[in-house]
Amino acid sequence: MISRLLFFLFTIANAIWEESPKPLIIAHRGASGYIPEHSIPAYQLAMDLNTNYIEPDLCLSKDGVFVALHDLLLDDTTNVASFPVYSNRKRTQEVDGQMLTGYFVNDFTIGELKELGLNQRLPQRTQIYNGLFQIPTLDEIISLIQSEYNKTGILYGIFPELKHPSYFESAGFDMDVMLLDQLAGYDIFNSTNKSGFPEHPIIIQCFEENTLQSLNNKTDIPLVLLSDSNDIWNQEYLTRVSAFANAIGPNKKELNLKKIQMAHNANLKVYPWTFRADSDIGIQFNGSFSDEQLYYICCLSVDGLFTEFPDRTREIINNPVNCDKVDCL
Numbered sequence: 011m012i013s014r015l016l017f018f019l020f021t022i023a024n025a026i027w028e029e030s031p032k033p034l035i036i037a038h039r040g041a042s043g044y045i046p047e048h049s050i051p052a053y054q055l056a057m058d059l060n061t062n063y064i065e066p067d068l069c070l071s072k073d074g075v076f077v078a079l080h081d082l083l084l085d086d087t088t089n090v091a092s093f094p095v096y097s098n099r100k101r102t103q104e105v106d107g108q109m110l111t112g113y114f115v116n117d118f119t120i121g122e123l124k125e126l127g128l129n130q131r132l133p134q135r136t137q138i139y140n141g142l143f144q145i146p147t148l149d150e151i152i153s154l155i156q157s158e159y160n161k162t163g164i165l166y167g168i169f170p171e172l173k174h175p176s177y178f179e180s181a182g183f184d185m186d187v188m189l190l191d192q193l194a195g196y197d198i199f200n201s202t203n204k205s206g207f208p209e210h211p212i213i214i215q216c217f218e219e220n221t222l223q224s225l226n227n228k229t230d231i232p233l234v235l236l237s238d239s240n241d242i243w244n245q246e247y248l249t250r251v252s253a254f255a256n257a258i259g260p261n262k263k264e265l266n267l268k269k270i271q272m273a274h275n276a277n278l279k280v281y282p283w284t285f286r287a288d289s290d291i292g293i294q295f296n297g298s299f300s301d302e303q304l305y306y307i308c309c310l311s312v313d314g315l316f317t318e319f320p321d322r323t324r325e326i327i328n329n330p331v332n333c334d335k336v337d338c339l
Contacts, residue, residue: 041055043288049146051139063169063208066146073119132289152198176218242260
């Protein structure tokens with residue numbers, strides 16, 4: 011009798027899990043836990059590992075080409091310093107109240123950027139791929155998504171972040187207009203055949219409110235306000251954000267159930283960052299990447315996760331009994 015009851019309860023729990031919306035897996039800079047961030051192989055691996063979205067950070071070259079880089083400076087993720095011909099490009103500039111010294115991406119044309127090789131940023135990760143892959147353009151990333159759709163019938167979404175739009179505006183570029191114009195030119199996103207498509211093939215994110223407000227006046231693409239501040243957690247502010255954004259992307263360390271409920275009450279989804287199996291795991295999880303993810307998925311009911319190990323996140327999400335094992339206290 012007890013075994014039958016347990017089987018019945020498991021069946022009900024499984025059915026509820028299967029019917030409920032699953033958190034989105036957003037491959038942060040691709041499957042960057044395994045391969046250098048923002049490389050084409052990192053994006054390809056993320057799709058192979060069954061992510062929902064790949065997440066390119068977008069900067070602009072000197073000649074106005076969107077490229078996937080997290081930093082304005084090339085120093086930490088490329089081998090630019092090994093090119094004597096570019097030694098005179100190193101400079102110092104104030105950006106967002108901070109003095110930055112290094113090789114700024116917008117001092118290089120797309121042709122020059124393509125000469126560089128990507129390096130692994132984090133020392134605890136394998137360095138065997140250093141210098142092997144180029145900085146990709148947005149066009150190359152979309153072509154990869156299109157190619158994968160042609161092969162598999164599955165369209166993996168793209169979750170681009172506009173990096174430092176105010177900085178690039180001072181250099182003469184209107185990033186939000188440029189991005190929308192470029193995205194409108196891809197047939198894959200304008201297809202009337204939506205088989206294999208996610209609900210939203212494109213979601214755009216940014217730390218700058220003004221940029222999102224401008225985008226909100228120009229497009230129906232879902233928008234995400236990123237934040238690394240605890241000051242956003244009041245109901246009045248979140249309600250104001252909901253007028254121009256569909257979601258917030260907070261630092262995972264700032265979250266608790268009350269804050270999630272506040273965001274949901276403002277009709278905002280919550281996509282925390284960043285989940286890394288080899289670093290930045292909350293001390294309360296004793297080094298367990300699985301326990302950390304289970305807490306945010308099962309206890310906080312986040313709507314998606316920025317993860318650098320999409321396969322590890324997929325394992326958690328695809329197992330309906332996992333949440334039964336979590337102590338949310």
